[in-house]
Every structure is written in C-alpha cells, then in structure tokens.
Amino acid sequence: MEAETRNRPSFANIKVDLGAGDRIIAEAGAMASMSSSINVTTRWNGGCFGAFLRRIFGGETLFVNEFTTASQGELVLTQPMPGDIECIELKGTTLFLQPGAFLACEPGVNLGLGWAGIASFVGGEGLFRLKVSGNGKIWFGAYGGIFAKEVEGEYVVDTGHLVAYEPSISIRMGMAGGIFSSFFGGEGLVTRVTGPGRIYMQSRSLDGLAAWTNGQIW
Amino acid sequence: MFDDDFLDGEFEGGVFSKDIDGGRAGASIRMDDLGLIALLSDGEQFFLSYSECNLEIGGASGRMVFCRNDDRSLTIFCEDKKFTAALERASGGELLERLEEINATGRRRSLAGQFGFWGFLVGCALLLVGGWYGILWGARAAVPHVPFTVDQQLGEAVYEQALDEVAQMTGEEKVTLIEDDAVRLPLQKLVDDLAVHSRMPQVKFQVLVCDTEIPNAVALPGGRMIVFRGLIDLVETPEELLAVLAHEMSHVTLRHHLQSIGESIGVIVALDILVGDVGGLVALGAEALRAAALMSKSREHEHEADLEGVRMLHKAGIDPAHAIGMLESLPHGDIPDALDWLSSHPDIEERVAAIRKLVDELPPRAYSPLDFDLEGLRAAMRNRVVPAEDAPENKDGDRKKVNAADAKPENEKREEALAK
Numbered sequence: 001m002e003a004e005t006r007n008r009p010s011f012a013n014i015k016v017d018l019g020a021g022d023r024i025i026a027e028a029g030a031m032a033s034m035s036s037s038i039n040v041t042t043r044w045n046g047g048c049f050g051a052f053l054r055r056i057f058g059g060e061t062l063f064v065n066e067f068t069t070a071s072q073g074e075l076v077l078t079q080p081m082p083g084d085i086e087c088i089e090l091k092g093t094t095l096f097l098q099p100g101a102f103l104a105c106e107p108g109v110n111l112g113l114g115w116a117g118i119a120s121f122v123g124g125e126g127l128f129r130l131k132v133s134g135n136g137k138i139w140f141g142a143y144g145g146i147f148a149k150e151v152e153g154e155y156v157v158d159t160g161h162l163v164a165y166e167p168s169i170s171i172r173m174g175m176a177g178g179i180f181s182s183f184f185g186g187e188g189l190v191t192r193v194t195g196p197g198r199i200y201m202q203s204r205s206l207d208g209l210a211a212w213t214n215g216q217i218w
Numbered sequence: 219m220f221d222d223d224f225l226d227g228e229f230e231g232g233v234f235s236k237d238i239d240g241g242r243a244g245a246s247i248r249m250d251d252l253g254l255i256a257l258l259s260d261g262e263q264f265f266l267s268y269s270e271c272n273l274e275i276g277g278a279s280g281r282m283v284f285c286r287n288d289d290r291s292l293t294i295f296c297e298d299k300k301f302t303a304a305l306e307r308a309s310g311g312e313l314l315e316r317l318e319e320i321n322a323t324g325r326r327r328s329l330a331g332q333f334g335f336w337g338f339l340v341g342c343a344l345l346l347v348g349g350w351y352g353i354l355w356g357a358r359a360a361v362p363h364v365p366f367t368v369d370q371q372l373g374e375a376v377y378e379q380a381l382d383e384v385a386q387m388t389g390e391e392k393v394t395l396i397e398d399d400a401v402r403l404p405l406q407k408l409v410d411d412l413a414v415h416s417r418m419p420q421v422k423f424q425v426l427v428c429d430t431e432i433p434n435a436v437a438l439p440g441g442r443m444i445v446f447r448g449l450i451d452l453v454e455t456p457e458e459l460l461a462v463l464a465h466e467m468s469h470v471t472l473r474h475h476l477q478s479i480g481e482s483i484g485v486i487v488a489l490d491i492l493v494g495d496v497g498g499l500v501a502l503g504a505e506a507l508r509a510a511a512l513m514s515k516s517r518e519h520e521h522e523a524d525l526e527g528v529r530m531l532h533k534a535g536i537d538p539a540h541a542i543g544m545l546e547s548l549p550h551g552d553i554p555d556a557l558d559w560l561s562s563h564p565d566i567e568e569r570v571a572a573i574r575k576l577v578d579e580l581p582p583r584a585y586s587p588l589d590f591d592l593e594g595l596r597a598a599m600r601n602r603v604v605p606a607e608d609a610p611e612n613k614d615g616d617r618k619k620v621n622a623a624d625a626k627p628e629n630e631k632r633e634e635a636l637a638k
C-alpha cells in the first residue's frame with residue numbers, strides 16, 4: 001500500500017494506492033473518490049455499544065469503512081475541515097487523539113476510548129480521548145497546519161490547539177498568567193503539558209473561528 | 219542470557235532514544251540485578267543501570283514511571299501497576315527512597331482520577347434518568363395542546379395496520395368484520411351511553427366487531443374501537459363487558475397514543491442531539507412511532523386507563539367492582555402479549571389492588587344493573603347474516619345465513635377461551 005498526503009497544508013487529502021490484500025480503515029464519510037475495483041465494507045466502530053460511546057464522547061463516526069481490493073485501485077480520503085493531515089507510524093507505541101481528529105488507519109492499529117479527566121474537559125479538550133495503539137500507520141486531521149513539538153519539561157499550549165499527544169505527556173489546565181492577564185489578555189485557560197514526549201498542535205482553533213465568526217455577526 | 223536471570227518477568231512499556239528512528243518505540247522491559255533492559259520488536263536492546271537511573275512519575279494517566287539517565291538521552295518508561303514493586307525488588311534497595319515517593323504520588327493521582335471518572339458516571343446516570351423523565355413529562359404536557367383532530371387522523375392512518383395486526387394474532391390473512399346491525403348497534407349504543415360520562419364527552423366512538431376468537435378489545439386513537447368476538451363470549455355479565463369497554467375508551471380520552479408518540483419523538487430528538495448523525499435510526503424511529511400509535515402499553519397507561527374506566531362506570535351508575543371481577547377471573551400467565559386488556563399485565567394483583575382502592579374511595583352511590591341483553595347479542599352473533607364472499611352476482615341482496623360459531627355449548631367455549 002502506498003499513501004501520499006496531497007494539497008498540504010490547507011486542503012490536505014490522502015491518496016492511497018491499494019494492492020491485492022491491502023486494507024485500510026477510515027471514518028465513515030472520509031472517502032472522496034475511489035476506483036470501482038475497490039470494495040467497501042461498513043461496520044460498527046468497535047461494536048455497537050463501543051461505537052455509540054465513541055460517537056458521543058470521542059467525536060468519531062458510528063461506523064467505519066474498510067477498503068479492500070482484489071486487484072488494485074486508488075482511493076482518496078479527506079476530512080471536513082480545511083487543514084493538514086498528519087501520518088504517524090505506530091511501533092508498539094500509543095497516541096492519544098482529541099475527539100474528532102482520527103481519519104484512517106492500517107489494520108494493525110487498535111482504536112480505544114480513554115478517560116481524559118475533568119481537567120481536560122474544563123480546558124475544552126474533552127472528557128475522553130481516542131487512544132490509538134499497536135503497529136501501523138494512522139492518519140489524523142486538524143484545522144489549519146499541524147506542527148509537532150518534542151516537549152521536555154513544561155510547555156504551554158492555548159486550549160483548542162492540542163490535537164494529539166503521547167501517553168508520556170501529562171496534561172494540566174491552568175491560567176496563562178495572573179488573573180488579569182489571563183482574562184484581559186485574551187488567553188484565558190491554557191493547557192500545560194509536561195514531557196518527555198511529543199505533542200501535535202493545530203495552527204488554528206475551531207473555538208477561535210467560532211468566536212471570530214460570532215464577532216462578525218453581532 | 220536466560221530468562222532465569224530476569225526477575226518478575228516482562229512489562230509493556232517504551233523507550234525514548236535518539237538512536238531509534240523517530241526517537242521512540244514500544245518495548246518489553248525486563249530487569250536483571252544491574253539494571254533495566256528494554257527490548258524492541260526489531261530486536262534492538264537498550265540498557266539502563268540502576269545507578270544511572272533517575273526516576274520520575276507523570277504522563278497522561280499521572281502514573282507512568284520514567285527511568286532516565288543523567289543527560290536524558292535514554293528514557294525507559296512503563297505504566298504497569300506492578301512495575302514499581304518489581305523495580306524495588308530488582309534494584310536491591312538502591313532506588314527505595316525515590317520509589318516510595320513515586321508510589322505515594324501514583325496512589326494519590328489514581329484516587330483523584332477514579333473520583334473524577336465515577337463522578338462522571340454518576341452524572342451521566344442522573345442525566346439519563348432526568349432526560350427520560352423530562353421526555354415523559356414533556357410528552358404529557360404537550361398532548362393537551364394538540365387538537366383532537368390529530369388523534370382522529372392518526373387513527374385513520376393506522377386503521378388498516380391495526381386490522382392486519384388483529385389478523386396476525388390468529389394467523390388469518392384478513393380480519394372478518396361483523397357488520398351485522400344486530401351485533402354492532404347494541405354495542406354502539408352501550409358505548410355511546412357510557413361516552414357521555416367520559417372526560418371528553420364530545421368524542422364520537424365507533425364500534426367495530428371482528429370475528430376473532432381471542433378475548434380482546436382495541437381502541438385506536440380518535441375513537442375507533444375494535445371489539446373481538448372472543449371478548450363477548452368470555453364475559454359473564456354485561457357489566458364486565460362494559461368494564462373492558464370503559465378501559466379501552468379511557469385510552470382514547472386520556473390520549474395515550476399521542477403521549478406514546480410524543481415520548482418516541484422525544485427519544486429520537488434526544489438521540490439526535492447526543493449522537494448527531496442518526497441517519498438510519500430515523501427509519502427505525504418511524505417504525506417505533508407507528509407501533510406506539512397502535513398500542514400504547516406502558517404500565518402507567520394501563521393503570522390510568524383502569525382508574526379512568528372505574529370513574530366512568532361510577533358516574534354511569536354501574537358498579538365498578540365488575541372491573542375487578544373481570545380481571546380476577548382471568549387466567550394468569552400465558553396471556554398473548556398483543557392483547558391490550560390482557561397484555562403486559564403480569565402485575566394483575568397490583569392492578570386489582572389499585573382499582574379496589576379507588577372503588578373504596580369513591581363517594582357511595584346506589585348502583586343499578588346494566589340493562590343489556592348479552593344473550594341476545596351472542597345469539598345475533600351466532601345466527602348473523604354474512605354476505606356471501608366472492609360472489610358479486612349475489613350483491614342484489616341474496617345473502618345466506620351462516621352459523622358463525624359452530625354448535626358448541628356456550629360454557630365450553632368460555633373454558634376454551636380461558637385456557638388460552
């Protein structure tokens with residue numbers, strides 16, 4: 001299987017060349033186009049009950065599609081937001097994704113839902129996080145560009161910008177500075193991450209867009 | 219090296235090192251008496267001696283243990299709960315003090331995390347229960363604001379389906395309605411006379427009689443009622459028949475069908491808010507709506523219909539104790555589920571108790587026997603005139619008499635019906 005992320009970063013999409021025996025699993029609705037030689041099987045995203053939990057708390061779709069082919073063919077996967085798509089290869093490692101970020105994965109990857117905690121919820125990052133582990137590639141999307149950062153010690157990320165992080169990263173919510181600068185400096189709550197480990201951030205935040213749009217309407 | 223050299227087996231974990239492509243990999247971690255060994259799936263090994271090991275605790279769970287060398291070029295990490303205890307034994311006390319601190323931190327964070335999670339679960343449960351009662355309450359509150367013509371249209375819409383379901387109860391292809399005036403009119407008069415005592419006296423009930431052996435009666439929204447031949451055969455007195463009819467009429471005047479539909483809509487809307495793209499679930503929901511329109515069967519509704527029926531009988535001057543007699547004479551268990559008067563009532567004792575309590579509370583009045591010729595009705599059913607089927611040439615009035623119920627004595631048939 002060959003996969004290439006095209007039109008980066010603004011309108012990224014994944015072009016996958018499938019050969020006989022290759023499989024790729026993607027969120028329902030992610031397929032933009034494909035060869036007629038490709039077969040699609042739809043199934044619950046981790047059992048009926050698990051799918052509902054993931055839908056409600058993990059921002060995922062109820063169903064996932066599995067793409068296979070008996071010969072060969074191409075497939076284009078995309079995401080609803082304008083923004084970049086990142087591909088990570090898991091080597092027995094684990095990655096946490098924010099609700100809604102997951103796009104596609106290879107069959108060796110396990111999808112799970114993990115409790116993220118009240119602090120994460122207060123910080124606008126969701127009560128649960130999607131846990132991807134195992135061996136194989138995963139693709140996740142974001143709004144805007146995606147940039148990675150190796151964190152050693154503490155690092156501050158504005159809420160809504162954190163897309164993915166490794167389990168070795170600890171997350172705390174906090175204020176950007178004192179009370180005054182936190183609320184009048186426009187930064188409010190921030191996410192304090194502590195390494196070692198890698199985090200992935202998006203260069204735009206949907207909350208920011210919503211706030212900006214509201215500002216234009218009123 | 220042999221497995222015997224390792225203490226306490228293997229742990230799932232990982233390694234951070236610049237020597238790995240990508241800087242990290244999952245690893246299985248073992249301990250010997252000198253230090254930690256991390257084995258990658260590609261066979262590469264990393265070693266960190268206990269004397270070099272700086273311990274830290276952190277990670278997303280708050281309980282991940284990191285073993286790092288001084289310049290932090292190598293980190294071996296593990297989240298296994300038994301990891302620190304194994305490390306304590308394997309390192310021979312070298313890391314003891316730091317491990318105790320780490321264990322204490324881990325326990326504290328674990329408690330805090332569990333507290334949050336259980337708090338969330340309890341919150342969810344409360345929301346679910348609250349949401350459910352909110353939907354029930356909302357449906358109940360909305361119904362009085364919907365005009366009764368909606369009930370009538372609904373009844374019209376489900377009429378054919380209702381007949382089909384009645385037919386399915388007996389495995390027949392089609393229900394035979396007894397349209398003979400000698401059968402229908404006495405029942406219609408019985409219902410009309412009682413209707414003036416209902417909470418919605420303006421409702422026009424329309425009685426239909428079907429030639430079905432099962433003792434039952436079904437009310438459709440809007441006022442159509444289907445009385446089964448089996449019910450007329452089963453009752454011992456006309457008052458018992460009236461008690462059943464009063465219960466069915468109460469489903470109509472209490473507008474239970476509309477309430478059930480409101481509840482179904484509420485559930486679908488709630489699912490839509492919660493789950494989002496319900497898509498295919500909507501089709502399922504439409505099916506649920508139709509089922510709800512046909513037969514509202516919640517215990518709550520049965521209970522309400524019982525009590526309202528009793529009130530109507532009392533107002534009409536008929537002894538409501540007949541409703542109890544009817545319920546108590548029923549055979550318990552093995553009652554076909556689709557029947558309204560008999561259905562979803564494993565709690566017949568409970569219903570009887572509730573009715574008895576209301577009967578005792580009602581202001582005393584003199585009851586008179588119901589003036590109704592039950593035997594005459596049965597005779598009319600037996601000797602009714604049935605239009606000859608599939609014989610259009612006979613439409614000019616050439617009808618033949620059919621003995622609808624065959625020659626079994628009445629009491630024998632009653633026993634048969636009870637045995638069902």
Ligand SMILES: [Zn+2]
Binds near residue numbers: 465466469558
């Ligand atoms: Zn009922």
